[in-house]
Amino acid sequence: MMQLNKESGPQLSRRLDGVSESATLKLNATVQQMKTQGVDVVNLTAGEPDFWVPEAAKKAVIDAVHGNQSKYTPVAGLPALREAIASKTNDQQKSLSSSRPWKAAHVLVTNGGKQALFNALMAILNPGDEVLIPSPYWLSYPEMVKLAGGIPKFIPASGRQGFKITPDQLQNAMGPHVKVLILNSPSNPTGALYSKDEYRALGDVLAQSPFGKNIWILSDEIYDRIVLGATPFCSFLEANPAWVDQTITINGVSKSAAMTGWRLGWSVAPEKVTQAMLTLQGQSTSGVNALSQWAAIAALKLPESDFVEQVSSFRKRRDLLLENLKKARKIDVYIPEGAFYAFVGIGQYLRSGEDSMGFAQRVLEEAQVAVVPGTPFGDPEFVRLSFATDERSILEGCQRLVRYLDAV
Numbered sequence: 001m002m003q004l005n006k007e008s009g010p011q012l013s014r015r016l017d018g019v020s021e022s023a024t025l026k027l028n029a030t031v032q033q034m035k036t037q038g039v040d041v042v043n044l045t046a047g048e049p050d051f052w053v054p055e056a057a058k059k060a061v062i063d064a065v066h067g068n069q070s071k072y073t074p075v076a077g078l079p080a081l082r083e084a085i086a087s088k089t090n091d092q093q094k095s096l097s098s099s100r101p102w103k104a105a106h107v108l109v110t111n112g113g114k115q116a117l118f119n120a121l122m123a124i125l126n127p128g129d130e131v132l133i134p135s136p137y138w139l140s141y142p143e144m145v146k147l148a149g150g151i152p153k154f155i156p157a158s159g160r161q162g163f164k165i166t167p168d169q170l171q172n173a174m175g176p177h178v179k180v181l182i183l184n185s186p187s188n189p190t191g192a193l194y195s196k197d198e199y200r201a202l203g204d205v206l207a208q209s210p211f212g213k214n215i216w217i218l219s220d221e222i223y224d225r226i227v228l229g230a231t232p233f234c235s236f237l238e239a240n241p242a243w244v245d246q247t248i249t250i251n252g253v254s255k256s257a258a259m260t261g262w263r264l265g266w267s268v269a270p271e272k273v274t275q276a277m278l279t280l281q282g283q284s285t286s287g288v289n290a291l292s293q294w295a296a297i298a299a300l301k302l303p304e305s306d307f308v309e310q311v312s313s314f315r316k317r318r319d320l321l322l323e324n325l326k327k328a329r330k331i332d333v334y335i336p337e338g339a340f341y342a343f344v345g346i347g348q349y350l351r352s353g354e355d356s357m358g359f360a361q362r363v364l365e366e367a368q369v370a371v372v373p374g375t376p377f378g379d380p381e382f383v384r385l386s387f388a389t390d391e392r393s394i395l396e397g398c399q400r401l402v403r404y405l406d407a408v
C-alpha cells in the first residue's frame with residue numbers, strides 16, 4: 001500500500017493513497033534478481049505464455065520498419081486493425097452480430113488489455129460509484145477502480161462454487177450505487193470459465209434488477225483462446241446480446257498470441273463510451289506503438305489451428321502440475337478450466353498469524369520455488385501457480401514444494 005505524504009517537502013497526489021503496487025510484477029522482479037545472483041529458483045509465477053510471438057507477426061514488424069511505418073497512428077488505432085478486431089469480436093458474438101455487428105468505430109486499440117480496462121473505468125466512474133468484482137479477482141481491478149474514484153464491492157466466489165458467482169449472489173449485490181460489474185472468464189487467478197448458460201443466468205438477473213439499466217458490464221476476455229476443459233469459451237455478449245448497449249468487451253493479443261511485451265489490447269464498446277475512452281487516451285498516451293499494431297493485424301489473421309498445439313501443451317502442463325501438487329495432502333486443488341494458472345488452497349499450512357504473503361516468502365526462501373500469494377487476488381489462504389513454463393520446471397517446482405510442505 002502506498003504511504004504517501006508522510007514526509008515534509010513537496011507533497012504527492014492523494015490519488016495514490018491506498019493504492020497498491022502490482023504484487024505480481026514486484027515478485028517477478030525479486031525472482032529475476034535472485035536468478036541473476038545465481039540462486040536456483042523454480043519460477044511458477046509467470047503471467048505470460050512461454051511461447052514465442054508467431055512468425056507472421058514478427059515479419060509484419062520487420063516489414064513495417066522497412067516500410068517506414070514510424071509516424072503517429074490514429075489515437076483509436078490503425079483502421080485495418082480496428083476492422084480486424086471488430087471482425088474477431090463478431091465471430092465470437094454471433095448471436096449479436098447477425099443483427100448488430102460491431103464496426104471499426106466501436107474499437108479502441110490500447111497499450112495492452114490493462115489500458116483498455118483503465119480507460120473504461122476512468123471514462124465511466126464518478127467518485128463513490130460502486131464496482132462489483134467477483135472474488136478472487138485479477139489484482140489490478142480494485143486498484144484501478146480506486147484510481148478512478150470508485151469503490152470496489154467484492155462478491156465472494158469460493159472454490160466450492162467453482163470460483164464463479166451465482167445469480168442469487170449477483171441479485172443480492174445489486175443496488176442503487178452500482179455502476180459497473182467486472183467479469184473475467186477464463187479467470188486470472190482461478191481459471192474459472194463461465195458457460196453460456198451460466199452467463200445467461202447472470203444476464204437474466206441484471207435484466208430483472210431495477211438497477212440493471214444503470215450499470216455497465218466490463219467483460220475481460222483476454223484469456224479467450226486458452227480453454228482447457230470441455231466447456232467452450234463464451235463471450236458475455238454471445239450469451240446476453242440484449243446487453244449490447246451496456247457492455248464493454250476487453251481483449252488483446254498478450255495471452256492469445258504470446259505478445260505481452262508488445263503491449264497491444266483493445267476494447268469493443270458502444271460509440272458513446274468508445275469516444276470517451278478515446279478522448280482520455282488522446283490526452284494521455286495517444287495511439288499505440290505502430291509496429292505492435294502491424295504485428296497484431298498479422299496475428300489476428302492466423303487461423304485458430306495455428307494455436308491448437310499451444311493450448312494442448314497448456315492442458316498437458318496443467319495436468320502434470322495438478323497430479324504432482326496433490327501429493328501434498330493438505331493442499332486444496334481445483335481444476336482450472338481456462339487460462340494458465342492453478343489457484344490452490346494452502347490454508348492448512350499457514351502458521352499462526354501468517355497469510356499467503358508470508359507463506360510465499362517462506363516457500364521462496366526455504367524451498368526456492370516462486371509462487372504468487374493469493375492475498376492481492378482477494379484470498380489470503382491461496383496461492384497461484386502458473387503452468388506457463390516448461391514441464392521440467394513444473395515437475396521440479398511441485399516436487400520441491402511437496403517435499404517442503406511434508407517436512408514442515
Ligand SMILES: Cc1ncc(COP(=O)(O)O)c(C=O)c1O
Pocket residue numbers: 047111112113114115138184187188220222252253254255260263264265
Ligand atoms: C485478467 C487479466 N486482464 C488483463 C490483463 C492485462 O493484459 P495486458 O498484458 O494485455 O495488459 C491481464 C494480464 O495479466 C490479466 O491477467
